[in-house]
Amino acid sequence: MKKFILSLLASLAMASSAFAAGGGIAWDKFPAEKVNDVAALQNGAKLFVNYCLNCHSAAFMRYNRMRDIGLTDEQIKGNLMFASDKVGDLMKVSLDARQAKEWFGATPPDLTVIARSRADGSKGSGADYLYTYLRTFYRDDTKATGWNNLAFPSVGMPHVLWELQGQRVAKYADEKDPHDATKTVHVFKGFEQVTPGKMSATEFDSAMxxxxxxxxxxxxxxxxxxxxxxxxxxxxxxLFTFIAWRLNAAYWKDIK
Structure with missing residues (x-):
């Protein structure tokens, strides 16, 4: 069991590479209206604490800041605090960064400002990238973790949300290169659901x-x-510009 946990942590520790690149497919548009939806933010906080905060910290955010999205201290303590005792504490993880780097070669990135740091002018916002990334995992037995990702090919992070989405495989087909008829290209054709998840595809997209x-x-x-x-x-x-303009006109009206 201990070896399994260490192996899982090692895979998760490689997540920094997943958030450090933006190759792959075009990014889907993140439903921006959710940022103003208190219920969506509260559910997002719940998902973050349960699935992300095990290895990724949010070291610049305090638990009690979630009061701003309508949660009370009692709700925060009872439902969202598993690694701290005080509601005013920072959202850190117990995994030591120095040891993680020594053991796994990489430290799980802090996620406090990850959505702001991933913007790409040619593809979209950081939120668009994350929304695409979280929804495009698929099974790939050739990878060490057993998972791959369309938004970040050969990602080192496993699909920690697979129980919600279920397991899928990606379907590819070889087609002629539109720029060179003598060559073929590997074209993504869609996903095939292998096992169902706890959520439907629509529910999972909404949760992400x-x-x-x-x-x-x-x-x-x-x-x-x-x-x-x-x-x-x-x-x-x-308003001040209008007032200044009229005052200026009144001041100079008798001067020729």
């Missing part, structure tokens, strides 16, 4: 939207307040 919404919110919890303040400032500047 919730998780990514939480990750995006966590990267900037004051985003909504910042936007509101920005609107107020722009309105004030517009």
């Amino acid at each position: 939207g919730d998780l990514v919404a939480y990750l995006q919110w966590m990267g900037e919890p004051v985003q909504k307040q910042r936007v509101r303040l920005g609107v107020v400032v722009l309105l004030f500047l517009g």
